[in-house]
Amino acid sequence: MMSQKRIGLLAMLTPVWFLAIYLVMSAMRPDYSHTDQAISELGSLDAPNLWAWNILGYILPGIAIAILGLGLRREFSSKGGVSAAIPAIALAASGLLMALSGAFPANMADFKSTTTLVHTIGSFGCYIGFLIAGFWLPPIFRKSSAWRWVATPSLALVVASIATGILRFVGMASIGQRITFTCFFLWIALLGFALWRAHGPGAPHNNSFKPKPLRGSA
Numbered sequence: 612m613m614s615q616k617r618i619g620l621l622a623m624l625t626p627v628w629f630l631a632i633y634l635v636m637s638a639m640r641p642d643y644s645h646t647d648q649a650i651s652e653l654g655s656l657d658a659p660n661l662w663a664w665n666i667l668g669y670i671l672p673g674i675a676i677a678i679l680g681l682g683l684r685r686e687f688s689s690k691g692g693v694s695a696a697i698p699a700i701a702l703a704a705s706g707l708l709m710a711l712s713g714a715f716p717a718n719m720a721d722f723k724s725t726t727t728l729v730h731t732i733g734s735f736g737c738y739i740g741f742l743i744a745g746f747w748l749p750p751i752f753r754k755s756s757a758w759r760w761v762a763t764p765s766l767a768l769v770v771a772s773i774a775t776g777i778l779r780f781v782g783m784a785s786i787g788q789r790i791t792f793t794c795f796f797l798w799i800a801l802l803g804f805a806l807w808r809a810h811g812p813g814a815p816h817n818n819s820f821k822p823k824p825l826r827g828s829a
Contacts, residue, residue, distance in 0.1 A: 622803025669713025
């Protein structure tokens with residue numbers, strides 16, 4: 612079983628991985644526009660190397676995010692009960708839905724096709740899961756001495772991701788999408804760092820949500 616520290620480290624590295632894959636894959640397409648095309652168009656059915664993007668850019672990061680959700684469930688549910696487990700499960704579902712959107716590339720020539728519809732469900736579902744976790748977790752964080760500090764910045768990133776929706780209505784949808792992704796992945800990195808820090812040598816000893824030691828944990 613992966614330790615909490617390793618899950619935190621994995622979450623911190625996930626945004627770096629996503630950004631690196633995005634820059635490499637977009638650089639391989641001189642015709643690709645960062646300001647006019649959606650990120651998912653790097654893996655649409657008419658895109659070259661579509662499976663490289665969908666596997667490396669969506670499926671693997673999605674699985675990493677799902678693992679973070681499971682780590683948070685382990686972290687809080689033993690003392691927080693169902694109310695703490697729900698947002699962690701929502702985050703895990705968010706990651707799996709991101710992976711689902713990568714498994715079903717969008718068909719940019721037919722927005723009513725099955726693969727496009729499933730891709731869209733995965734994309735929107737991923738964001739909804741993020742919102743549920745993002746608004747539900749801060750009150751839980753505030754109850755823990757090791758996590759209290761992360762409540763306000765994590766909530767700020769969630770609110771900022773919603774605010775970027777304004778850009779979608781003023782002809783800047785692609786830029787708005789990228790800022791939303793930035794808020795989302797910064798939030799993932801922040802929670803990953805908090806999880807890693809909560810199990811580091813300098814972690815507070817009066818963490819009210821600290822789970823029982825697990826075999827193989829760091």
